[in-house]
Amino acid sequence: MDRTPGDVPVFLAGVTPKKRQTDAEQLIALMSTVTGEAPQLWGTVIGFGQYHYKYKSGREGDAPAAGFSPRKAATTIYLPDGVGPYSSQLQQLGPHTTGVGCVYIKDLQTIDLGLLEAIITESYRAMTSGTNALRARDGAPRG
Template sequence: MAENKTVPTAASVDEFLAAVEHPGRRADGFELLDLMHGATGQEAVMWGPSIVGFGSYHYRYATGREGEAAAVGFSPRKANLALYGLTYGPDAGMHLEALGKHRTGAACLYINRLADIDRTVLEAMIRSGYQHVMAELHRP
């Protein structure tokens, strides 16, 4: 079975974000770093070469594939900001309605820039997504 390529690394989160080419995306990345740290209480860790993650959990699929993943995180991509773990909470749908300009994928929330969304709603989604993932881990 293939190994998961998205694993925690010792790479510097600050150096990664400082190297983001687009100045607006770079600034949004540093703001997300502070927002996610504050909402989760977790230190940021690089997962693979391009995901900034907070907290972690162990997963196991019915196929037998298992591994570790960031509880919540983000990646400042060229086209948009990809946010992970924020759409899993039970109140995610309600928050998405109030968030502002965004789109969703299979497991991601995509926004073009933080100026397009309500940061208070985003913070609530980060907190809720993180708490939901962590609660799922500790269920008997």
């Protein structure tokens, strides 16, 4: 994944519905605090920091270490180390659905933002601690 030129506020101005813009502004503040990084566009993902990955297949590259995308149906929060390590925390988060490495939230006001911040913080630390060799689907609960 590559960073793309573009201004985050200009990107946000085109996001619909308005609820996604409001939630995105709140997530930008949260992720900026957690990561100490400024938001940057990676396509339609608003990313913070970056990590390098290198898989056994030889494929390698860089991706945001924390990020989200304000999509029309729901805000997608990316957990590059997978949702598995956070399964017990996610049970207490509030209304959401998950994919392999994504948490989909329709309304930030209905979830525990402190818990979301803790999940993002842990994921960011995991992703910035060195080169990552696991795909999100390979993530497992941490013991």
